[in-house]
Amino acid sequence: MAPIRIALIGLSASAKVSWASDAHLPYLLSERGRSQYKLVALLNSSVKAAEAAKQEYNLDPSIKAYGDPQDLATDPDIDLVVVNTRVDVHFPTVEPSIHAGKAVYIEWPLTENLERALELTKGRDLSDSMIGLQGRVTPIILRIKEILAAGTIGQVYNSEIKAHGSLMQNDSLPESLTYFADRKVGGHPINIHYGHMIDYVHEVLGDWEDFDSKMQTQRPVLNVTGADGSVIGTVATDVPDFLTVHGTLRSGKADIVPGALLSVTFRGGQPFKGQPGLTWSINGSKGELVITAPGPYLMSGDSYNGPVNIHLHDHSTDQVQNLKWDWEEYQKELGIRARSVAEMYERYARWVEGGRGEVEKGYEFPRVGDAVELMKEFDKLYRQHSPQW
Known part of the structure; x- marks a missing residue:
């Protein structure tokens, strides 16, 4: 199987949180990760910020640097877009890629509220997706x-x-x-x-x-x-x-x-x-x-x-x-934050290699549709607290 080509959104040299660098990057740069995935692009708030992230993490200079989500979405050499930004930035950064038909891996929460989640997913087949419910x-x-x-x-x-x-x-x-x-x-x-x-x-x-x-x-x-x-x-x-x-x-x-x-x-x-x-x-x-x-x-x-x-x-x-x-032996080679994220990547690659059909029993992974259902639960939870929430 050819490596799955990944674009990371939110890997920053000056991020307030370090989930992308701590949880995603270690696996993607590991020998095991590189046998199945190839990091080909970064999207940040600007091209300059994306270039700074490449320098900060000593990434391959050939990795593309983007500052506009639409430009990323139109890149034909990207198979999977991975979103690690602050929650309220998920929608504007990933929506163009979803609209373009790209596969996505979005960290939880999917969006800031149920309304935005339904808007993001309405009328779209997101079976080729992951949601960051790694638990x-x-x-x-x-x-x-x-x-x-x-x-x-x-x-x-x-x-x-x-x-x-x-x-x-x-x-x-x-x-x-x-x-x-x-x-x-x-x-x-x-x-x-x-x-x-x-x-x-x-x-x-x-x-x-x-x-x-x-x-x-x-x-x-x-x-x-x-x-x-x-x-x-x-x-x-x-x-x-x-x-x-x-x-x-x-x-x-x-x-x-x-x-x-x-x-x-x-x-x-x-x-x-x-x-x-x-x-x-x-x-x-x-x-x-x-x-x-x-x-x-x-x-x-x-x-x-x-x-x-x-x-x-x-x-x-x-x-x-x-x-x-x-933990699995391969997980022990990674930091704690990266271990369950690595298993998400492992299961997704297995599914892709198997032809993207039915998920093999025992290798299921959460998808964006699962996140929408959980957000419906949260909407009910909040409305019990306050109907105006």
Whole structure:
């Protein structure tokens, strides 16, 4: 198979966040990645910025530098466009490429709100696409699905989750991320942290049959911190930092009893000192699983700066054991942030090589259509908080 030719949008020499460089570039530049993909173009806010990124990351000088999304869209030598910008920039940067019929890989959230997502996808076949909900393909989630499928805990009665944002302080934002306090931008902890978490929970247990939610803004004004960590100002926020969701699960994925309940509590900021940032229990007829981690971001990053465990309480023996899981060997050669993204690329390349037909069982990957469905769930969530949201 000829390498899939990639254009990266948002790989910047001066980016406020480093997802493109930390999560995508390491795989694409690895020997394994280069055997299946070829980075051929960058799109930034200007051609000058794209050229600066090439210099910053020592990329091949032959890589094209673009500053206009339309120019990128008309380039016939690009097979896959990968979007890593701030959420509210997703639409204007990728829409021309979608309109031109190119395959796309867009990081989650798809757009800043459901209305924009529907506008982006209306009337378009986006089966040849990926959405950055990498939690679905991360090894610990695959392991949990395997345990449930084996009947280890029997039928699932209910599940409870207590999660904390963990990646930031509960009372402040760094100056570079003050847009996290503006819900209109769409890139904030509810959409990003809770969004990734609830998606991999759905992957394991299934979607909501129905749910009710409540949100609270505990701190309407946040401190703004400079590069040295000192407070340099404040910012008002209209993004809730406490969320509870309770509802029934729809059957279809795990073996669940009718009316099985899921209860989720998500809070911004750190957990109680010494406690996990994520505690997820799945209670069954024969036993219970408890998953613990430093945070809910199981697909990457700071949620792996401590132990990430799956413990089983077998009700028949009353014994508790740690059920092992591990990264694939090729993933261990990459940084934590790149590992699940790499698996997305691996599965997509396998699908392309297989002729782009039915996805091989066991090698599924999330597509843009999945993101639209999740955004419909979020639209309902927000409207329960405020009809004007």
